[in-house]
Amino acid sequence: MSLVVSDTSPLTNLAAIGQFGVLRALYGSLHIAEAVWAELNFAGKIWPGRHEVANADWIQRHTPGNRALVAALRQDLDPGEAESIALALELKASLILLDERDGRHKALGLGLKPVGVLGILLAAKA
Template sequence: MPIQPVISNTTPLIGLSGINYLPLLRDLYTEVWIPREVEKEFLALDETVYQEVLNSAPWIKVIDLTNPQSAAIYQGIDDGEAEVFALAVEHDARLVLLDENKGRKKGKEIGLTVKGTVGVLQEAKEEGLIDVIKPLLIQLRDNGIHLSKSLISDALQEAGETD
């Protein structure tokens, strides 16, 4: 049976690496695939820093699309998201990691299972990999990752971390 990969867009990589919790992806999913465009977007932020992040995470695999033009059918989203969707459809992904609302909506419309960075932290807590998510959500927000007050509130309630 072929592997059903977990495929990530750029923002979950940025968010989790920014709070030094990128290895949660390995602990939860063993291996994570990213398309070439996501690698390009990630490295464009700070090539030296983020190349080291990728080098220290050999379980993140850069995978080329079998048909590079297949991403073109996904309109109204950025190139990285389009390649994530194309790769996910091509390889029957079990999960797509994606934070942007427009992309999440589109992913669900085409039948993909979508989870964001906050969902990854919630899953890590459920699996006993971390004890609390509240300080991590605050760190993500402080690092510039957009998390609405309602998202934080809902996540804390689901995690049993309400005051």
């Protein structure tokens, strides 16, 4: 299986519609940035996907090492998107799961292959 990094929105959206399991079925394992974990716990609330990620031994959390890149990406993106893109570059991920238009545009510009929730669901259906 290929190495896949996920931003927050695919995790929360798939959990909200009861399809979180397709991530493991399609990709085997996922890598997320610490900022994604922080977003799943934002403001002390329990967001969709939080429990699923906490209980998934097939999801690994990382702190991206290139803080300068994260800071540069933060000029236009939220923390989860910025760290996810930096992490995907560091890990040489074959895919980054990302929904937001600005984040997808940045990811493409940096040579990454973004896939959103719709693409994930279409792949699962196929």
